[in-house]
Amino acid sequence: MGTRIGDVSTPSRVAAPDEGIGHDELALAARNHGLPLEALRYDVTPPGLHYVLTHYDVPFTDPEHWELTISGLVDRPLTLTLDELRALPSETHRVTMECAGNGRARLTPRPVSQPWLTEAVGTAEWTGVPLRELLAEAGVSPDAVDAVFTGADHGVERGVEQDYQRALSVADAMGEAPVLVAYAMNGAPLPPQHGSPLRLVVPGWYGMGNVKWLRDVRLTGEPFDGFQHSAYRYRASADDPGVPVTRMAPRALLVPPGFPDFMSRARFVPPNPIRVEGRAWSGHAPVTSVDLSTDGGTTWTPATLEDDPTTHPWAWRHWTADWTPTPGTHTLTARATDATGETQPLEEPWNRGGFGNNLVQEVRVVCVRGMDG
Amino acid sequence: MGTRIGDVSTPSRVAAPDEGIGHDELALAARNHGLPLEALRYDVTPPGLHYVLTHYDVPFTDPEHWELTISGLVDRPLTLTLDELRALPSETHRVTMECAGNGRARLTPRPVSQPWLTEAVGTAEWTGVPLRELLAEAGVSPDAVDAVFTGADHGVERGVEQDYQRALSVADAMGEAPVLVAYAMNGAPLPPQHGSPLRLVVPGWYGMGNVKWLRDVRLTGEPFDGFQHSAYRYRASADDPGVPVTRMAPRALLVPPGFPDFMSRARFVPPNPIRVEGRAWSGHAPVTSVDLSTDGGTTWTPATLEDDPTTHPWAWRHWTADWTPTPGTHTLTARATDATGETQPLEEPWNRGGFGNNLVQEVRVVCVRGMDG
Numbered sequence: 001m002g003t004r005i006g007d008v009s010t011p012s013r014v015a016a017p018d019e020g021i022g023h024d025e026l027a028l029a030a031r032n033h034g035l036p037l038e039a040l041r042y043d044v045t046p047p048g049l050h051y052v053l054t055h056y057d058v059p060f061t062d063p064e065h066w067e068l069t070i071s072g073l074v075d076r077p078l079t080l081t082l083d084e085l086r087a088l089p090s091e092t093h094r095v096t097m098e099c100a101g102n103g104r105a106r107l108t109p110r111p112v113s114q115p116w117l118t119e120a121v122g123t124a125e126w127t128g129v130p131l132r133e134l135l136a137e138a139g140v141s142p143d144a145v146d147a148v149f150t151g152a153d154h155g156v157e158r159g160v161e162q163d164y165q166r167a168l169s170v171a172d173a174m175g176e177a178p179v180l181v182a183y184a185m186n187g188a189p190l191p192p193q194h195g196s197p198l199r200l201v202v203p204g205w206y207g208m209g210n211v212k213w214l215r216d217v218r219l220t221g222e223p224f225d226g227f228q229h230s231a232y233r234y235r236a237s238a239d240d241p242g243v244p245v246t247r248m249a250p251r252a253l254l255v256p257p258g259f260p261d262f263m264s265r266a267r268f269v270p271p272n273p274i275r276v277e278g279r280a281w282s283g284h285a286p287v288t289s290v291d292l293s294t295d296g297g298t299t300w301t302p303a304t305l306e307d308d309p310t311t312h313p314w315a316w317r318h319w320t321a322d323w324t325p326t327p328g329t330h331t332l333t334a335r336a337t338d339a340t341g342e343t344q345p346l347e348e349p350w351n352r353g354g355f356g357n358n359l360v361q362e363v364r365v366v367c368v369r370g371m372d373g
Numbered sequence: 374m375g376t377r378i379g380d381v382s383t384p385s386r387v388a389a390p391d392e393g394i395g396h397d398e399l400a401l402a403a404r405n406h407g408l409p410l411e412a413l414r415y416d417v418t419p420p421g422l423h424y425v426l427t428h429y430d431v432p433f434t435d436p437e438h439w440e441l442t443i444s445g446l447v448d449r450p451l452t453l454t455l456d457e458l459r460a461l462p463s464e465t466h467r468v469t470m471e472c473a474g475n476g477r478a479r480l481t482p483r484p485v486s487q488p489w490l491t492e493a494v495g496t497a498e499w500t501g502v503p504l505r506e507l508l509a510e511a512g513v514s515p516d517a518v519d520a521v522f523t524g525a526d527h528g529v530e531r532g533v534e535q536d537y538q539r540a541l542s543v544a545d546a547m548g549e550a551p552v553l554v555a556y557a558m559n560g561a562p563l564p565p566q567h568g569s570p571l572r573l574v575v576p577g578w579y580g581m582g583n584v585k586w587l588r589d590v591r592l593t594g595e596p597f598d599g600f601q602h603s604a605y606r607y608r609a610s611a612d613d614p615g616v617p618v619t620r621m622a623p624r625a626l627l628v629p630p631g632f633p634d635f636m637s638r639a640r641f642v643p644p645n646p647i648r649v650e651g652r653a654w655s656g657h658a659p660v661t662s663v664d665l666s667t668d669g670g671t672t673w674t675p676a677t678l679e680d681d682p683t684t685h686p687w688a689w690r691h692w693t694a695d696w697t698p699t700p701g702t703h704t705l706t707a708r709a710t711d712a713t714g715e716t717q718p719l720e721e722p723w724n725r726g727g728f729g730n731n732l733v734q735e736v737r738v739v740c741v742r743g744m745d746g
Contacts, residue, residue, distance in 0.1 A: 020393010
């Protein structure tokens with residue numbers, strides 16, 4: 001009949017200058033979801049409010065018969081059931097996770113994919129077995145360079161049929177950061193959309209490295225060059241080889257103060273002193289400062305970082321700042337800086353895949369006398 | 374400074390003929406989310422996959438100090454804590470709930486609001502105290518005509534500042550359908566986004582009647598005419614008084630077969646026999662038949678209804694149909710009919726608010742030889 005995969009699964013593209021969000025992008029936005037920004041109030045995000053991005057379908061898995069295999073360049077290939085994993089020593093870490101495409105729909109021109117604005121983030125307490133312990137048990141060959149992780153989700157992307165796969169170098173997989181093979185989120189079994197029954201959690205990295213529905217870890221002697229490694233690159237144009245997307249760039253988000261307008265999401269506050277609060281994170285190093293602007297970035301005031309960054313080194317930090325709004329319209333924005341000195345840009349950092357756009361958030365706040373708020 | 378609510382909270386409108394989805398609609402789509410259609414496989418939807426629509430913010434509530442008041446035209450006004458409600462006799466009902474705006478973004482021209490395609494639905498086991506028992510305890514005056522339900526969510530909508538409020542007639546509130554004041558979803562306390570700690574569940578009605586974060590029930594001697602009753606009406610034009618949106622129109626949805634393309638969400642299947650399955654519901658009467666078309670609505674074949682409709686009379690029904698795809702592209706669609714004879718339209722039932730668009734779903738399926746699926 002002449003139907004080919006490429007007829008319906010087309011190459012990546014950038015929207016035309018005045019092209020609104022299409023039905024294809026909307027279908028992704030309706031399936032996946034961000035963190036409603038008021039949920040930044042929670043230290044740990046309840047599961048249904050944590051962002052979710054699924055490339056293909058959420059697979060219908062069976063925890064009772066799940067097996068994780070560790071194969072390839074190892075001395076002792078392993079096959080582990082969920083009960084066997086649960087019987088091993090576990091660790092729990094509080095980890096902030098963000099989609100690499102967060103901010104994509106704010107770029108001009110807009111790369112056509114999942115159209116996130118600023119809300120593709122969440123923080124959870126993940127419990128599981130440290131990957132380095134499993135790899136030590138299997139005995140990684142000195143010839144191994146990458147650990148390739150395969151999920152149970154299967155689909156077609158930009159014309160390529162695939163199981164979802166990502167890799168880490170052996171050094172990253174067995175390094176200091178506690179990479180987990182996780183079976184619990186916030187103390188409960190993983191929900192289907194977060195990888196039930198098993199997922200990888202890679203502290204500090206964007207979400208694409210945190211492979212869900214994990215079924216195989218394969219040690220390879222060559223660097224992995226699968227689809228998801230060539231897709232997640234910062235590229236200036238389609239023919240730019242680009243550089244890999246890895247760790248989360250610094251970002252601060254604020255809890256929109258007051259109460260919202262349904263459609264515009266603008267906020268209303270009365271002219272009384274308020275405490276603005278939010279969260280800030282970076283995958284490169286601890287956040288060391290957050291600055292708040294209430295005039296759209298013209299002037300900045302240091303916010304107070306409220307927590308000890310050594311308690312949960314892989315989680316966002318809580319920040320606060322006092323503000324007394326005056327009647328009129330204000331644009332609130334916050335800006336995080338980490339210990340490497342990296343800070344958020346005030347102009348969009350455009351790239352063709354729409355990755356890592358940590359342009360500062362803008363929240364429109366209208367101060368009106370005589371409201372109930 | 375001259376700022377007025379109406380400057381940022383504007384009247385409802387309909388998009389221009391070629392107007393793509395805007396950032397305001399996208400911000401709603403990013404916050405709220407539908408049921409990923411593959412999750413139609415579950416009889417009972419896990420909470421993070423059940424659709425969510427929040428008009429304003431998810432309020433940050435405190436279950437420990439929550440009080441529900443029952444006031445107005447009653448003999449004995451009541452104030453109940455969560456513990457007091459939990460100590461009363463409870464019921465659990467499996468209920469399918471759908472947003473009244475489901476299908477809105479498929480309308481031409483498109484009403485500008487939360488841009489749902491077809492996925493704003495879910496089914497949960499809700500546990501709580503029957504409203505009729507609480508009202509009987511309070512003693513409803515013979516002069517009462519409506520019970521007005523107030524949630525803790527507060528915002529501005531189309532220029533009107535408000536607490537979220539909806540009402541039922543006393544007849545509907547105390548009628549045969551088991552309206553619940555629910556404190557549990559699928560056996561666990563309500564998640565924040567589903568109304569923690571208390572919500573109304575009104576079997577058969579669209580979601581807007583199922584008031585979340587419920588804090589007050591007030592019996593009134595006049596019919597309620599608040600904002601959410603004038604907003605949720607089927608209107609032909611802005612000046613049409615219209616008729617109220619109440620119960621769910623019949624709808625069938627199918628689990629998209631095979632596996633997806635990431636961006637287009639088209640499905641791939643090999644040329645082998647498959648069982649197509651889905652769910653169907655109506656708020657007016659039990660679903661009595663579902664028909665499947667694999668040629669975009671030209672021909673129809675009856676599907677098999679798999680369950681006993683009396684077991685969970687307020688939940689969707691499970692249906693299946695066998696199909697052997699041939700190489701090429703096919704459009705699958707299903708059509709539900711209920712016991713009143715009402716069936717799904719094949720042409721869009723346009724109205725200005727974009728409510729109750731139960732136009733049949735369309736799923737594009739590409740059958741290709743030699744795929745892994």
